[in-house]
Amino acid sequence: MTTLRYVLRDMWRLIVHQWVLGLLTLITAGVMLWILGVTSLLSLNMENLLAGLESELAVQAYLVKDNTLDVEAIARRIQELEYVYSIKTFSPSDSLAKLQQKMGSQSRALEMLGDNPIPYNFEIHVNSASDVEPLVEVLKAMPEVDDVVYAGLVVKRISALSRITSRAALVMFLLAVIITALVVYNTIHISLYSRREEIGIMYLVGATRAYIATPFVLEGTLLAFLGAVLAAAGIIAAYFPALELIRENLPLLTNIIITDKTVIWRFCALLAGFGATLGWVCSYLVVARFINSMTRPE
Amino acid sequence: MNINFSGVSKIFPPDIAALVDINLNIEQGEFVYVIGQTGSGKSTLLRLITREILPSRGVASVGGYDLKRMRNADVPYYRRDVGLVAQDFKLIPSLTVYENIAFVMEAMSVPKRLVAERTKDVINQVGLWRRRSMRPAQLSGGEQQRVAIARALANSPSLFIADEPTGNLDFHTATEVMKILFAINAAGVTVVMSTHNQGIVNASRQRVVELDGGRLIRDEKGGTYTS
Numbered sequence: 001m002t003t004l005r006y007v008l009r010d011m012w013r014l015i016v017h018q019w020v021l022g023l024l025t026l027i028t029a030g031v032m033l034w035i036l037g038v039t040s041l042l043s044l045n046m047e048n049l050l051a052g053l054e055s056e057l058a059v060q061a062y063l064v065k066d067n068t069l070d071v072e073a074i075a076r077r078i079q080e081l082e083y084v085y086s087i088k089t090f091s092p093s094d095s096l097a098k099l100q101q102k103m104g105s106q107s108r109a110l111e112m113l114g115d116n117p118i119p120y121n122f123e124i125h126v127n128s129a130s131d132v133e134p135l136v137e138v139l140k141a142m143p144e145v146d147d148v149v150y151a152g153l154v155v156k157r158i159s160a161l162s163r164i165t166s167r168a169a170l171v172m173f174l175l176a177v178i179i180t181a182l183v184v185y186n187t188i189h190i191s192l193y194s195r196r197e198e199i200g201i202m203y204l205v206g207a208t209r210a211y212i213a214t215p216f217v218l219e220g221t222l223l224a225f226l227g228a229v230l231a232a233a234g235i236i237a238a239y240f241p242a243l244e245l246i247r248e249n250l251p252l253l254t255n256i257i258i259t260d261k262t263v264i265w266r267f268c269a270l271l272a273g274f275g276a277t278l279g280w281v282c283s284y285l286v287v288a289r290f291i292n293s294m295t296r297p298e
Numbered sequence: 299m300n301i302n303f304s305g306v307s308k309i310f311p312p313d314i315a316a317l318v319d320i321n322l323n324i325e326q327g328e329f330v331y332v333i334g335q336t337g338s339g340k341s342t343l344l345r346l347i348t349r350e351i352l353p354s355r356g357v358a359s360v361g362g363y364d365l366k367r368m369r370n371a372d373v374p375y376y377r378r379d380v381g382l383v384a385q386d387f388k389l390i391p392s393l394t395v396y397e398n399i400a401f402v403m404e405a406m407s408v409p410k411r412l413v414a415e416r417t418k419d420v421i422n423q424v425g426l427w428r429r430r431s432m433r434p435a436q437l438s439g440g441e442q443q444r445v446a447i448a449r450a451l452a453n454s455p456s457l458f459i460a461d462e463p464t465g466n467l468d469f470h471t472a473t474e475v476m477k478i479l480f481a482i483n484a485a486g487v488t489v490v491m492s493t494h495n496q497g498i499v500n501a502s503r504q505r506v507v508e509l510d511g512g513r514l515i516r517d518e519k520g521g522t523y524t525s
Binding site: 002003005006017197201202204205207208209211295297298 | 310348349350351352370371373374375377378382388389390392401402404405406407408409410449450453
C-alpha cells in the first residue's frame with residue numbers, strides 16, 4: 001500500500017512535469033481510438049446487415065421426377081454437407097399449395113397445367129453467403145437433382161462486399177492500433193529520456209527496476225485509457241444522433257443496424273479496456289527496454 | 299562490509315586497461331583513501347564496488363556478494379547497503395533537499411512516518427534542516443555535498459563510497475565534509491574515499507591505497523600523500 005502511494009505520486013509528478021506532451025498524447029490517442037471504434041461499429045453493422053441478408057438466402061434444389069427416389073435419404077445426404085445450415089423438404093403437393101398461396105387470386109391459372117408439374121424439392125439455407133456457390137456445384141453434380149435455383153448475382157455481391165468490409169475494417173483497425181501504440185510509445189520514451197539522469201541516480205541508490213518503471217508504465221496506461229474514454233464519449237455523442245437520423249429517413253435499416261444502447265455502452269467499455277491494455281503494453285515495452293539498457297553494467 | 303578484490307582487471311573496449319591485476323582486502327570499519335593521478339583508475343575501482351561496471355578478469359566480492367555473478371534483481375538490495383557520494387553530487391534537480399533524501403527510503407517502501415523521522419535525522423546530522431525545502435540549484439557546492447552525504451546515510455549503510463567528495467569544495471567546506479565522514483566511520487561504517495587532496499590525506503593518516511596507470515603501487519596503513 002505504501003509503495004502504491006509513492007508510485008502513484010511519482011506518476012502524477014511525471015504527468016504534471018510534461019502535461020503538454022501528455023495532453024497531446026491523450027488527444028491523439030483519443031482521435032485514433034475514436035476512428036478505431038467507429039470503424040469497428042461500422043464493420044459490426046455491416047456484419048449485421050450481411051447476416052440479415054444471408055439468413056434470407058436460400059438455394060432451391062428440384063429433384064428429377066422419379067417415384068422410386070428416396071427423398072429422405074437425399075435430404076440427409078445434403079444436410080451432411082459442410083455448407084448447409086438447414087434443409088426443408090417440400091412435396092409436390094406442398095409446393096403447389098405454396099405457389100397457389102403466393103399467387104393469390106391468380107392461382108386458378110395453375111389448374112390449366114393439369115397434373116402437378118412440381119417435383120419434390122428442397123429449400124436449403126447455408127451458413128454464409130460464400131457457401132452458396134460451392135453448394136450449388138455439389139448439388140448440380142448430383143444425378144437426383146434436376147435443377148438448382150438461387151440468387152447467384154446477389155450472393156456474389158454480398159460475398160464480395162462482406163470481404164471488402166472485413167478487410168477495410170481490419171486495415172483501419174491495425175492502422176489505428178499502430179498509430180496509438182506509436183504515440184504512447186514515443187511519449188513514454190521522451191518522458192524516460194528527459195529523466196534518464198534521475199533514473200540512473202535512483203537505481204544507483206537502491207531503487208528496484210520495478211519501482212522506477214511502474215510510474216512510467218502507469219502514465220502510459222492512464223493516457224491511453226483516458227484517450228479511449230474520450231473516444232468512447234465521442235462515439236456515444238455521434239452514434240445515437242446518427243441512429244435518430246436513420247430512424248427518420250431510412251426506417252427499414254433500423255431492424256438491421258445495432259440500436260440496442262446496452263450493446264453500444266458495452267462496446268465503449270470494451271474500447272476503454274482496449275485503450276488501457278494497449279497503453280500498458282506499449283509503455284511496458286519501452287520502459288523495460290530503456291531501463292534495461294540504462295541499468296546494464298558495463 | 300568487507301571488500302575483497304582478487305586479480306581484478308578492468309579493460310574498456312577496444313583495449314584500454316583501466317585496472318590491472320588488483321589485489322585488495324578492506325575490512326569492516328576501515329577508512330581507506332584511494333589516491334592517484336587523474337586516469338590512474340580510482341573512479342573505476344569505486345565504480346566496480348558500486349557495481350556500475352563489472353570486472354573483466356578476477357573476482358570482486360563485497361559483503362559476500364560476488365559482483366560479477368550477482369543477479370540483476372539483487373543489485374538494488376546490495377546498493378541499499380552501500381552509501382554513495384559522488385563529486386558531482388548526483389542529486390535530483392527537480393526535488394527538494396528533503397525529497398532527495400526521502401526517496402531513497404520510499405524506494406524501499408518505508409512507511410511515510412518513518413521516512414519523515416529518518417530524513418529529519420540525517421538532515422540534522424549534516425546541519426541542513428533549515429534548507430530542507432530548497433532545491434539543489436539553490437544550495438552551495440558544500441551544501442549539495444552534505445545533502446548527498448545525508449542521502450547516502452539514509453539507509454544506514456555498512457559501506458560508504460565517496461568519489462572525490464571534496465573535489466569541488468574549498469578547504470573549509472572540505473574539512474566540514476571530512477568531519478562528517480570520520481563520524482560515519484567512527485560508527486563502524488567502512489569508508490572508501492578517492493581523493494586528490496594531499497592535505498586531507500596527510501592530516502588524518504588513514505590507510506592509503508595508491509594507483510598508477512591502473513596498477514596498485516602502494517597499500518600503506520597510516521600513509522601519506524606526496525606527489
